[in-house]
Structure formats: C-alpha cells, structure tokens
Amino acid sequence: MSAPAPVLEARGLSKSFGGIEVLRGIDLTLMPGEVHAVIGENGAGKSTLMKLLSGHLAPSGGEIRLDGARVAFAGPVAAEALGIVLVHQEILLAPDLTVAQNIYLGREIRRGPFVDDPTMNAGAAEAVAALGAALDPRIAVRRLSIAQRQLVQIARALLGTRRVVIFDEPTASLTPRETEALLGVIREIRAGGAAVLYISHRLPEVKAIADQVTVLRDGALVTTRAAAGLDPHAMAELMVGRDVSKLYPDRAPPETAAPVLEVEDFDVPGFVSGARFRLGRGEILGFAGLVGAGRTELMEGIAGLRPGRGRLRLRGAPVRFHDARESQRAGVVYLSEDRKGKGLLLGQDLTVNLTLAALARFTRAGLVDRGREAAALDRAIADFDIRARSRALDAGQLSGGNQQKLLLAKMMLLEPEVVIIDEPTRGIDIGTKEQIYRWIAALAASGKSVIVVSSEMPELIGICDRVLVMRGGRIVGELAGARMTETEIAVLATGASEKEAAMMAESA
Amino acid sequence: MSETPVASRPARRSWRDLDLRAVAPFVALAALILFGASLNPNFVSVDNLLNVLSRSAFIAIIAVGATFVISAGGLDLSVGSMSAFVAGTMILFINAAPVGGDVALIALAMTMALVTGALCGLANGLFVTLGRLEPFIVTLGTMGIFRALTVWLAEGGSIAVRSQEVRAAYRPVYFGELWGVPAPVIVILVVALLGAVILNRTAFGRHVIAVGSNEEVARYSGIPVGRVRTLTYVIQGVCVAIAVLVYVPRLGSATATTGLMWELQAITAVVIGGTALRGGVGRIWGTVCGALILELIGNIMVLSDLVSEYLIGAVQGAIIIVAMLVQRALSRGR
Amino acid sequence: MKKLLLGLATAALVAGMASAQDKDVTIAVSIPAADHGWTGGVVYHAERAKELLEAAHPGLKIIVKTSPDGASQANALEDLVTQGVDALVTLPHNSDELTDPIRSVKDQGIFVTVVDRALSDPTIQDLYVAGNNPELGRVAGEYLKENLGSGDVVVIRGLPIVIDEERQQGFDAAIAGSGINVLDKQFGNWSRDDAFKVMQDYLTKFPKIDAVWCQDDDMAVGVLEAIQQSGRTDIKMVIGGAGMKEMIKKVADGDPMIPVDVLYPPAMVATAMELTVANFYDQVPVRGNYILDATLITKDNAEEFYFPDSPF
Incomplete structure (x- = not known):
C-alpha cells in the first residue's frame, strides 16, 4: 500500500460565538480507510468541530481542505454533495414515514410526477442490508427500536458515495449489543475505503474501533496519537488533565453527617433500578455518570416529577411525593438541568419567575403583594448577583449564567432543606461557575444538604464531599477523599476497567 | 461582560415603558369610534353607545372567561351552545318552579344557572385534564351535546318564560339602569374587574399564566397544572352563566339560535384584546375592548349606508384583519 | 299542470278520505333539523302527522329523519332509501344541492314529494307542496x-x-x-x-x-x-x-x-305527508303542485290558526 493522501484536513480551525472562542487552532488529518476518534469532556469543542467539518457551521478562522484543496461549505447539503456526511447524535427521522420514505426524504426517486415507491423500497432494503441488518422498508419508523432507527439514519447518511462519515456519539442511546452491531458497521465502512470520524464518551468503545485518537480540551487540541498506544485510562487522563483548583472554594466536609434524606431500593421504571444512598446534613453529594445513566431520572423520581417506586425517608420519616408541590412543601427542591424548558418561563419577567414556586409566601388576603415581590427581587439581585439591563426584561433575555442564578434564587425562596441541582454550570462561563460553586458551598455550610448532578468531573471533585457514580440506571460506586479522581470516576462511569480486561484478552 | 447590575429600586414608569401591545386594542377602539362618528352623527349619541355597550355584554362576559382558558393554553368552543343550554334549563326551571314570589324565584333560578354553568365548565375541564384530550376536540364535542340538548328541551321550538309577572320582574336585569348606566354595562364592569383582579393579582392568576407559558416549568415549580387548567374551564362556565343571567331577561326566551357563533366571537374578542392564542398572556380589559370593537363594527355597518347588506360580512372581516395588523405593527416596535 | 290553492282545509279533507284498507307502505320524511322556530315547527308537525297517519293506517310506517345541513341530508336520503321505502317526503335544505340526490331517489321508482323548496328540475317531484x-x-x-x-x-x-x-x-x-x-x-x-x-x-x-x-x-x-x-x-x-x-x-x-x-305554516309538511299517504291508500290523484295560500291572519280569523300545543 503506497502512502495514501489525506481525504479531509483541518488546519488551524477556530470558531467563536459572540466573542467567546469555543475552538481554537485545531489541526486534524483524516486518512481514507481509517477510523479517527475525537474525545474530550463536555464542552471541549467536539461537536463544534464536527459541525465545522460537515458544513453545519462556518469556521471563524483556519481552513478545511478536501483532497488537498481548500473548501468552504455553504451548508450541510453542500458538504454532503462532496461526500462528507454527519450522522447526528439525536434521531432526526420522521416517525410516521416508512423506512424507505425516510431514507429517500428530500431526494425521492420519481417516475413522472409520482414518487416511485417500489424502486425506493428496493433501494432502502439494499441500503439497510448493506449495514448487516434486515428491515422491512415499508414499516413506519415509529415502530422501530432506537437502535434500528439509528441504523436507518446511518443508511440514509450512507446512501450514495461517501468519502467521510462523521458519527457524533452514535452509541449514546444504544445497548451494548446494539453498540457491537454498530461498530461492525463502522468497520465495514472503513473497509470500503471511507474515512470515519468518531466521537464518543465511551472510551472502551474508542479503544475498540479507533485507529487514531485526537484529544480536545477547552477548545484546544491536546494531542493526536495512534490508538494502539493508548488504553482507556490514559485517554481519560488526557481528557481531564488540567489545573482547575482555584475555581473551587475551600471546604471542610461535615464531621458527623446525620442523614437527612435516605433512599432505598428506589426504581424509576425504564431508567433507574435499585438506587440506594444517604444524604447527610450539610453534605454536598455528587452524582456522576454518562448522559443517559439515569441520574436526572433518579432525581426527578425522588422529587415526585416522574413515577418512582421505593423507600424515601426525610429526617427519618418515610415520605412519598406525587408531584413537585409535595416535595417542595417537604423541603426538597429540584433544579432542572433544562433551565429553558423546565426551569424558567422565558416569556415572563424576572419577578414572575422569581416568585412562581413560592407564590403562597407573597399573597396577602388572596392577592399577590407586589411590594413584597419587588423587595424579593431586590434581595435576589443582590444575593445572587443577577445582572440584567432592566428589571422589566423577560427571563429569556438573560444570559445562561444569570438564568441559572435566577433559577437558584427562585428555588431558594422555598427555603428548602435538600437542594438537588442538575448540571449547575452547563453552558455557563467560568466566572459565573465560580460564583455558583461558592454559593453551593455556603449553602451546605449553613446546614442544608445538596445533591449536585453533573457531567463535569472536575466540578464534582472540586465541590463534593462524596461522589456516587451511575451507569446504566444503577449506582455502581461511591468515591470519597483521595479516591475521588477523574480517572476513577471515568473508569466507573464508562466501565472501562472491565472492558479493558476483556479487550486485552481479545488481542492476546 | 456587557450586562450591568440592575438598579436596586424599580425606576419610575415612564410612557416609554408603556406596553404598546396592551394599548393597541384601545387605540383601535378609539379609531373605530371616530370612524363611526364620521359616518353618522347619531353613532356617538349616548343612547346608541349605551345600546351597543349593553349588547356587547354577552360576548364580553363570555370572553372574560375565555381569556382565562386561552391564557392557560386551552380553548373552549362550547360556550355558545352552553349559553343556549344554560338559558334553556334556567327558563324551564322558572316555568316549573313552585316557589312563590318573583324575586325569590328569580334569585333561585339565577343560582341554578350559575351552578349549571360551573358544572358544564367542570365537565369540559375534566375531559381535558383527566381525560388528556385535546381541548379543541372535547369542546367541539360538548358544543354539539349542549346544542342538541337545548333543541331537545325546546322540542325544536323556543323556550319562553311563561309567566308575564316573572318576565316583568326579571326584565330590568337587561333593560334597567343604575345611575343612568344600563344594568348589562354594570355587569360587564363587575365581571371584568373581578376577572382582572383574579388574573393579575392572585396566585391562581399567576399560575394560569405560568401554565399557559410553559406547562413543564409550571409542573417543576410545584404548580398543580391539572387543577389550574380545570378551574379555567369552570370560570369559563360561570362566565357563560353570568352572560345568560343578562341574556334571558332581554327576550325572555331561548331558541335554537341562541348563542350561535358566540364561541367564535368570544375567541375573536380575546385575540383582538391582545391575548395570545398560544397562551401565556392574558389581558382582561383588552378582551372587553375586543368585544366592544366587534359589536361596534356591526352597529356602524347598520348605521351607515356604506355597503349593500350583502357585503357587511366582508367589511366586518376586513376590519378585524386591519385591527390585528395595526396591533402587530404597534407591538413590533417593542 | 294542475294548480290548486289549498288552505289548511286540506288536512280535514284527507283525513276524511282515510279508509281502513290494510296495505304495507313505508314513507320516509327527510327534513332539516330544528335550527330556528319555523323549522322547529316543521319537525313538530311532521312528528304529529306521523302519529296520526300511522294510527289511521295500520300497515303504514313513517320514518322521520332530520339533518343539520345539506350534505348530511344527502347522506340521510341514501340511508333512508336503503331501508326500502315507497315514498319520500322531503323539505330540502337547499334546492340546488339536493336536486341530484333526490333525482337518484326518484330513479329507483320511489314517489317523491317535495315541500317548500322546489327542486331545480321540477320534473323530479311527483308532488310539490309549498307556501307562497x-x-x-x-x-x-x-x-x-x-x-x-x-x-x-x-x-x-x-x-x-x-x-x-x-x-x-x-x-x-x-x-x-x-x-x-x-x-x-x-x-x-x-x-x-x-x-x-x-x-x-x-x-x-x-x-x-x-x-x-x-x-x-x-x-x-x-x-x-x-x-x-x-x-x-x-x-x-x-x-x-x-x-x-x-x-x-x-x-x-x-x-x-x-x-x-x-301565514306560512310549518304544518305544510303535514299536508304533504297526508297527500302522499292518500296517493297510496285512496283512489285520488294527488300529483301536481299544491301551493298554500299566504293567508292574511287578522283578529277575525286568528282563532282558526292558533295551536297552543305547537312549539312554534
């Protein structure tokens, strides 16, 4: 085999959003017949890189070369025309259309003025069969499993000649068996001579499939190495290795943590089974795990926001919450990770949002006391350093950081005992992160109990007294003190240690 | 960071802060009155304006209820039929009741009508919340049910108050005056004032807006979403009943045409008034203004010799569209 | 074409001719649903005539069907005909819209009586009873x-x-x-x-x-x-x-x-039904146009036209 030329190259690729640089100076070389993995923490810039390479976004700096020639994509359609296709993480199919209709959506084969269903059905069946699966092309996508839908999406992406196929976390929603099947498909694509760019959090999977591994951190490229010389442990270390100690407040764990919340044998059907943990007074307890590990669902189950089964004890007394109203009255509040969808009314002003959950505290003789509301907003603005051009703004006009502060202020009006914060700093700049960390520490110091659910491992290590790690709907381990490291968390969350052993046996 | 901390005290409200979207319906109303006055000087006579105000009572009162339902993200198509049903049952009750004394009888019949209206609304609300059905479908269904029940009760004809004494005693509720203000106008004012206080000043009203803005946020904030939604339909039912209390004394009868198309007029009034059909915004006074605009358009059409009687519907439709365009243009400046 | 001017006296005339002849006849009556007072009266008089006529003629069956609009009336006509009827008495919502549906009824050899609103093609109707x-x-x-x-x-x-x-x-x-x-x-x-x-x-x-x-x-x-x-x-x-x-x-x-x-009496539907029944049970020719007079009701003759039990 003579030295092949690269298919796609990135040279000094950068991207900024509104003055904030999320990706800077990335060099990447994709060879035909090669699987190139890109790994990194959440927010490291992986998805942005993929979108630049597939024409979904235009770079702010640097260049993209296809077969050595500089290209600028007008959009994803233009990139697809050149043989570069992105397989999205989410399923983007029309559920009520058939497999064949989805595969050919927007590029239907016609016979005269009519669509040629027989030809498209045959073509779709062939495309699915090429991926090693058998699906009736006339079946509605709604009736397929998630993995089958992923297959249809891949079949759609691969229809026609493909030179570069980019997978964005394709296995996030797949079971291990389905993942195995998908990896087989990727190997076939590679064998066919196309280049594959593969993003995943699951390091064992990366180890199993990748030829090259590129590590991103904070929007910059850390290294590109041959996968052969890396094990999942080493990958995890490369992903997270940075000094962030100044970000987190100093804090002494409480000495005797009397249990405030006790959870036993707690199931959230379809998401969590057999969860069991204790939360002490004045404690900050972290929940780590991959997306889809069931952390959010467990917390929503506890707070009565989705159906759950099991035993809950609050300050020793058994409790059971059917909705958020009940849990909030008992002193347990949950701050959703989805601030825009579940946390704040984006079209309403700051006051309405602030007092919404605790409105009963602001009524006198049945009427809302606007004076007290205004005073509460003053306090919240001062206590949480909420920055807004005007008090009359709608919540949707605030920045992400200020929205999070407003949500915190809103829930704190309920004067809770137990505060569950889901992804407290997602999409928030580093300055505000630091404020939120200090505030969480102060909350615990005042005797409240806090649960932090986060996908950012440094943040869990930086502020939590203990971290519980979930995988596949179960709590698989507890880390505290010196064992609370990113590597340990990553190993537990991805199951790397087990699979690593298995792979070593395989390669022997 | 470009954002700065806000002043710790609310700034004085200046005219710049005026929400043009809230003002727009009143501007449209004023423009319409000027337009009417230019066509026929009789239009601005006190008698005519009071007539129109009184006539708008049914739609205005029903639309106040509809403002609650729509602000919470719902819809009620059954109000017209419900009006006929409540009016029919109320008159049958008056005709059948053995209670002596006209005032006592009327008071009892009024109470019964309010209860009937509340129950009709409760039925709509429970189908929507407990049954998890689309409000459009539920109320389309009850629209047919209420209408058919009315026709059945009337045996296809009309239901009229039989006793002329009761009729005479009840008549002032539509035709009477208090300090020169017609009774229906007073009822509109009282209902709108109560509605505005409930929607703007109580926790329940806040919850209505929250549910209409984003049901999930409301749920995560501990708001009993189902109960709030159901209550908006009950309020709608009570408003329908109040409208009926004023309607029955006017002609003393309910017929198969009672309340025909009122649901569309009420929804139109709500939308003209600046309430968003998608929910999350509710303007009671705007709604009342919208009902007045609707009634005035009809009045102007008859008073003027502008167009042939065949074309009145087209002009009405055009005026409504123009009013909404004006409103959109005003709110865009925000 | 014969043109008779009939008052309500027709009802008495036909009732008098009713004989005890036993014969199985089914008559369909398709009318608008009660959507205002006058149509409410039509429904009332149709039901009332059905009772009277069925009592007078043991073999007679009358099916009264109301429809809220023209389209559903067209459907109702099809349904009625499939039940096997000998005659149709109909007050159509709308002449233009319902002419063809009624024509297809006629084509099956069914006696057609049209009330109040004449069809666009008058040759379809065997009998036409209307106010003026x-x-x-x-x-x-x-x-x-x-x-x-x-x-x-x-x-x-x-x-x-x-x-x-x-x-x-x-x-x-x-x-x-x-x-x-x-x-x-x-x-x-x-x-x-x-x-x-x-x-x-x-x-x-x-x-x-x-x-x-x-x-x-x-x-x-x-x-x-x-x-x-x-x-x-x-x-x-x-x-x-x-x-x-x-x-x-x-x-x-x-x-x-x-x-x-x-006068423009909703009872004209009863007249039409009675005449249609007469066509089957009596040896009287009833085909043609029967136009009811628009009688002026004054204080002197008002008593004759006052039916306190009617809903209209």
Missing part, C-alpha cells in the same frame, strides 16, 4: 299600502337565500308606486337576537319609523323588544310572517303593534 313566498311578501306589502297609505318602513330580511329573495320581491312589487318608502334593509338571520340588534340600530339611525316588515315571527319578537326598550311611539305596526303561535295570539288579542300576521 312571493305571496307572503305581497300580502304584507298590500296590507301596509292599504292601512298605512304612505310612510317610512324598515325591513329586516332573513338569510340571503332564494326564499328571502322571493319574499322581498313580492313585497317590493306590492308597494311599488305607493307612498310607502323603504328606509333600509338589513339581514337579521331569522334570529331574535340579531333582529333585536338590527332594530336597535334602526331606531338610532332613523328618527321616524312608521312600520317594520320583518317577514318572520321569530324576528318580530326581537323587534318588539327593541321598540319597547327605546320607548318610541312613532312605530305603528310590525308585520311578521309564518304564523308563530305567540304572534297569532297577539293578533287575536288585538295588539295594535301586531295587527296581522301572514
């Missing part, structure tokens, strides 16, 4: 011309359909050249509430009104209420039409505001 719409307008116009002589009149029309046009034309023809001046015409949709509004606005618009012609008694209810509220005394009379029992009562009681009423 132009005559209703003409009689009202004549009365105003004779009793008012000259003066200002406002008109409230029904809905813009053929019936309304015919009545309006009859009225216009009758007052042509007289001193009767029509101030304004507006639609009241045959609804009390809408007629109330239109009348209120007329009272605002015109300082002097001598009489109101509103061609329908349901609308007259709203008109009277509006006049009473305004306290105006210049209006001398209100002429309605159709023969609603409340209005006939007012005529009989000598109410000066309602001196007369013009």
Whole structure:
C-alpha cells in the first residue's frame, strides 16, 4: 500500500460565538480507510468541530481542505454533495414515514410526477442490508427500536458515495449489543475505503474501533496519537488533565453527617433500578455518570416529577411525593438541568419567575403583594448577583449564567432543606461557575444538604464531599477523599476497567 | 461582560415603558369610534353607545372567561351552545318552579344557572385534564351535546318564560339602569374587574399564566397544572352563566339560535384584546375592548349606508384583519 | 299542470278520505333539523302527522329523519332509501344541492314529494307542496299600502337565500308606486337576537319609523323588544310572517303593534305527508303542485290558526 493522501484536513480551525472562542487552532488529518476518534469532556469543542467539518457551521478562522484543496461549505447539503456526511447524535427521522420514505426524504426517486415507491423500497432494503441488518422498508419508523432507527439514519447518511462519515456519539442511546452491531458497521465502512470520524464518551468503545485518537480540551487540541498506544485510562487522563483548583472554594466536609434524606431500593421504571444512598446534613453529594445513566431520572423520581417506586425517608420519616408541590412543601427542591424548558418561563419577567414556586409566601388576603415581590427581587439581585439591563426584561433575555442564578434564587425562596441541582454550570462561563460553586458551598455550610448532578468531573471533585457514580440506571460506586479522581470516576462511569480486561484478552 | 447590575429600586414608569401591545386594542377602539362618528352623527349619541355597550355584554362576559382558558393554553368552543343550554334549563326551571314570589324565584333560578354553568365548565375541564384530550376536540364535542340538548328541551321550538309577572320582574336585569348606566354595562364592569383582579393579582392568576407559558416549568415549580387548567374551564362556565343571567331577561326566551357563533366571537374578542392564542398572556380589559370593537363594527355597518347588506360580512372581516395588523405593527416596535 | 290553492282545509279533507284498507307502505320524511322556530315547527308537525297517519293506517310506517345541513341530508336520503321505502317526503335544505340526490331517489321508482323548496328540475317531484313566498311578501306589502297609505318602513330580511329573495320581491312589487318608502334593509338571520340588534340600530339611525316588515315571527319578537326598550311611539305596526303561535295570539288579542300576521305554516309538511299517504291508500290523484295560500291572519280569523300545543 503506497502512502495514501489525506481525504479531509483541518488546519488551524477556530470558531467563536459572540466573542467567546469555543475552538481554537485545531489541526486534524483524516486518512481514507481509517477510523479517527475525537474525545474530550463536555464542552471541549467536539461537536463544534464536527459541525465545522460537515458544513453545519462556518469556521471563524483556519481552513478545511478536501483532497488537498481548500473548501468552504455553504451548508450541510453542500458538504454532503462532496461526500462528507454527519450522522447526528439525536434521531432526526420522521416517525410516521416508512423506512424507505425516510431514507429517500428530500431526494425521492420519481417516475413522472409520482414518487416511485417500489424502486425506493428496493433501494432502502439494499441500503439497510448493506449495514448487516434486515428491515422491512415499508414499516413506519415509529415502530422501530432506537437502535434500528439509528441504523436507518446511518443508511440514509450512507446512501450514495461517501468519502467521510462523521458519527457524533452514535452509541449514546444504544445497548451494548446494539453498540457491537454498530461498530461492525463502522468497520465495514472503513473497509470500503471511507474515512470515519468518531466521537464518543465511551472510551472502551474508542479503544475498540479507533485507529487514531485526537484529544480536545477547552477548545484546544491536546494531542493526536495512534490508538494502539493508548488504553482507556490514559485517554481519560488526557481528557481531564488540567489545573482547575482555584475555581473551587475551600471546604471542610461535615464531621458527623446525620442523614437527612435516605433512599432505598428506589426504581424509576425504564431508567433507574435499585438506587440506594444517604444524604447527610450539610453534605454536598455528587452524582456522576454518562448522559443517559439515569441520574436526572433518579432525581426527578425522588422529587415526585416522574413515577418512582421505593423507600424515601426525610429526617427519618418515610415520605412519598406525587408531584413537585409535595416535595417542595417537604423541603426538597429540584433544579432542572433544562433551565429553558423546565426551569424558567422565558416569556415572563424576572419577578414572575422569581416568585412562581413560592407564590403562597407573597399573597396577602388572596392577592399577590407586589411590594413584597419587588423587595424579593431586590434581595435576589443582590444575593445572587443577577445582572440584567432592566428589571422589566423577560427571563429569556438573560444570559445562561444569570438564568441559572435566577433559577437558584427562585428555588431558594422555598427555603428548602435538600437542594438537588442538575448540571449547575452547563453552558455557563467560568466566572459565573465560580460564583455558583461558592454559593453551593455556603449553602451546605449553613446546614442544608445538596445533591449536585453533573457531567463535569472536575466540578464534582472540586465541590463534593462524596461522589456516587451511575451507569446504566444503577449506582455502581461511591468515591470519597483521595479516591475521588477523574480517572476513577471515568473508569466507573464508562466501565472501562472491565472492558479493558476483556479487550486485552481479545488481542492476546 | 456587557450586562450591568440592575438598579436596586424599580425606576419610575415612564410612557416609554408603556406596553404598546396592551394599548393597541384601545387605540383601535378609539379609531373605530371616530370612524363611526364620521359616518353618522347619531353613532356617538349616548343612547346608541349605551345600546351597543349593553349588547356587547354577552360576548364580553363570555370572553372574560375565555381569556382565562386561552391564557392557560386551552380553548373552549362550547360556550355558545352552553349559553343556549344554560338559558334553556334556567327558563324551564322558572316555568316549573313552585316557589312563590318573583324575586325569590328569580334569585333561585339565577343560582341554578350559575351552578349549571360551573358544572358544564367542570365537565369540559375534566375531559381535558383527566381525560388528556385535546381541548379543541372535547369542546367541539360538548358544543354539539349542549346544542342538541337545548333543541331537545325546546322540542325544536323556543323556550319562553311563561309567566308575564316573572318576565316583568326579571326584565330590568337587561333593560334597567343604575345611575343612568344600563344594568348589562354594570355587569360587564363587575365581571371584568373581578376577572382582572383574579388574573393579575392572585396566585391562581399567576399560575394560569405560568401554565399557559410553559406547562413543564409550571409542573417543576410545584404548580398543580391539572387543577389550574380545570378551574379555567369552570370560570369559563360561570362566565357563560353570568352572560345568560343578562341574556334571558332581554327576550325572555331561548331558541335554537341562541348563542350561535358566540364561541367564535368570544375567541375573536380575546385575540383582538391582545391575548395570545398560544397562551401565556392574558389581558382582561383588552378582551372587553375586543368585544366592544366587534359589536361596534356591526352597529356602524347598520348605521351607515356604506355597503349593500350583502357585503357587511366582508367589511366586518376586513376590519378585524386591519385591527390585528395595526396591533402587530404597534407591538413590533417593542 | 294542475294548480290548486289549498288552505289548511286540506288536512280535514284527507283525513276524511282515510279508509281502513290494510296495505304495507313505508314513507320516509327527510327534513332539516330544528335550527330556528319555523323549522322547529316543521319537525313538530311532521312528528304529529306521523302519529296520526300511522294510527289511521295500520300497515303504514313513517320514518322521520332530520339533518343539520345539506350534505348530511344527502347522506340521510341514501340511508333512508336503503331501508326500502315507497315514498319520500322531503323539505330540502337547499334546492340546488339536493336536486341530484333526490333525482337518484326518484330513479329507483320511489314517489317523491317535495315541500317548500322546489327542486331545480321540477320534473323530479311527483308532488310539490309549498307556501307562497312571493305571496307572503305581497300580502304584507298590500296590507301596509292599504292601512298605512304612505310612510317610512324598515325591513329586516332573513338569510340571503332564494326564499328571502322571493319574499322581498313580492313585497317590493306590492308597494311599488305607493307612498310607502323603504328606509333600509338589513339581514337579521331569522334570529331574535340579531333582529333585536338590527332594530336597535334602526331606531338610532332613523328618527321616524312608521312600520317594520320583518317577514318572520321569530324576528318580530326581537323587534318588539327593541321598540319597547327605546320607548318610541312613532312605530305603528310590525308585520311578521309564518304564523308563530305567540304572534297569532297577539293578533287575536288585538295588539295594535301586531295587527296581522301572514301565514306560512310549518304544518305544510303535514299536508304533504297526508297527500302522499292518500296517493297510496285512496283512489285520488294527488300529483301536481299544491301551493298554500299566504293567508292574511287578522283578529277575525286568528282563532282558526292558533295551536297552543305547537312549539312554534
């Protein structure tokens, strides 16, 4: 085999959003017949890189070369025309259309003025069969499993000649068996001579499939190495290795943590089974795990926001919450990770949002006391350093950081005992992160109990007294003190240690 | 960071802060009155304006209820039929009741009508919340049910108050005056004032807006979403009943045409008034203004010799569209 | 073509001819659902005639079916015919829309009686029973011309359909050249509430009104209420039409505001049913057009037309 030329190259690729640089100076070389993995923490810039390479976004700096020639994509359609296709993480199919209709959506084969269903059905069946699966092309996508839908999406992406196929976390929603099947498909694509760019959090999977591994951190490229010389442990270390100690407040764990919340044998059907943990007074307890590990669902189950089964004890007394109203009255509040969808009314002003959950505290003789509301907003603005051009703004006009502060202020009006914060700093700049960390520490110091659910491992290590790690709907381990490291968390969350052993046996 | 901390005290409200979207319906109303006055000087006579105000009572009162339902993200198509049903049952009750004394009888019949209206609304609300059905479908269904029940009760004809004494005693509720203000106008004012206080000043009203803005946020904030939604339909039912209390004394009868198309007029009034059909915004006074605009358009059409009687519907439709365009243009400046 | 002018006396005539002949006959009756007072009366009289006729003829079966609009009436016609009927008596929602559905009924050899609204193709109907719409307008116009002589009149029309046009034309023809001046015409949709509004606005618009012609008694209810509220005394009379029992009562009681009423009886459906039955049970030829007179009801003859039990 003579030295092949690269298919796609990135040279000094950068991207900024509104003055904030999320990706800077990335060099990447994709060879035909090669699987190139890109790994990194959440927010490291992986998805942005993929979108630049597939024409979904235009770079702010640097260049993209296809077969050595500089290209600028007008959009994803233009990139697809050149043989570069992105397989999205989410399923983007029309559920009520058939497999064949989805595969050919927007590029239907016609016979005269009519669509040629027989030809498209045959073509779709062939495309699915090429991926090693058998699906009736006339079946509605709604009736397929998630993995089958992923297959249809891949079949759609691969229809026609493909030179570069980019997978964005394709296995996030797949079971291990389905993942195995998908990896087989990727190997076939590679064998066919196309280049594959593969993003995943699951390091064992990366180890199993990748030829090259590129590590991103904070929007910059850390290294590109041959996968052969890396094990999942080493990958995890490369992903997270940075000094962030100044970000987190100093804090002494409480000495005797009397249990405030006790959870036993707690199931959230379809998401969590057999969860069991204790939360002490004045404690900050972290929940780590991959997306889809069931952390959010467990917390929503506890707070009565989705159906759950099991035993809950609050300050020793058994409790059971059917909705958020009940849990909030008992002193347990949950701050959703989805601030825009579940946390704040984006079209309403700051006051309405602030007092919404605790409105009963602001009524006198049945009427809302606007004076007290205004005073509460003053306090919240001062206590949480909420920055807004005007008090009359709608919540949707605030920045992400200020929205999070407003949500915190809103829930704190309920004067809770137990505060569950889901992804407290997602999409928030580093300055505000630091404020939120200090505030969480102060909350615990005042005797409240806090649960932090986060996908950012440094943040869990930086502020939590203990971290519980979930995988596949179960709590698989507890880390505290010196064992609370990113590597340990990553190993537990991805199951790397087990699979690593298995792979070593395989390669022997 | 470009954002700065806000002043710790609310700034004085200046005219710049005026929400043009809230003002727009009143501007449209004023423009319409000027337009009417230019066509026929009789239009601005006190008698005519009071007539129109009184006539708008049914739609205005029903639309106040509809403002609650729509602000919470719902819809009620059954109000017209419900009006006929409540009016029919109320008159049958008056005709059948053995209670002596006209005032006592009327008071009892009024109470019964309010209860009937509340129950009709409760039925709509429970189908929507407990049954998890689309409000459009539920109320389309009850629209047919209420209408058919009315026709059945009337045996296809009309239901009229039989006793002329009761009729005479009840008549002032539509035709009477208090300090020169017609009774229906007073009822509109009282209902709108109560509605505005409930929607703007109580926790329940806040919850209505929250549910209409984003049901999930409301749920995560501990708001009993189902109960709030159901209550908006009950309020709608009570408003329908109040409208009926004023309607029955006017002609003393309910017929198969009672309340025909009122649901569309009420929804139109709500939308003209600046309430968003998608929910999350509710303007009671705007709604009342919208009902007045609707009634005035009809009045102007008859008073003027502008167009042939065949074309009145087209002009009405055009005026409504123009009013909404004006409103959109005003709110865009925000 | 034979043309008879019949009053309500027809009912008595046919009833008298009823014989005890046993014969199985099924008659379908398809009429609009009760959507205002007059159609409510039609439904009432159809049901009443069904009872009377079935009692008089043991083998007779009458199926009455109401429909809310033209399209559903067309469907109802198909359903009725599949049940196997010998005759159809129908008051069509709309002549144009229902001519073809009724033609296909006729093509199956079924005897077709059409009431009130003539089909676009009159050869389809074996029997046509109707009130006289132009005559209703003409009689009202004549009365105003004779009793008012000259003066200002406002008109409230029904809905813009053929019936309304015919009545309006009859009225216009009758007052042509007289001193009767029509101030304004507006639609009241045959609804009390809408007629109330239109009348209120007329009272605002015109300082002097001598009489109101509103061609329908349901609308007259709203008109009277509006006049009473305004306290105006210049209006001398209100002429309605159709023969609603409340209005006939007012005529009989000598109410000066309602001196007369013009008959357009919903009971014509019963006449049509009786004639259709006669076609099967009696040796009488009934084919042709039976046009009911638009009788002027006055204080003298009002008692004859007063049915307290009717809903209309």
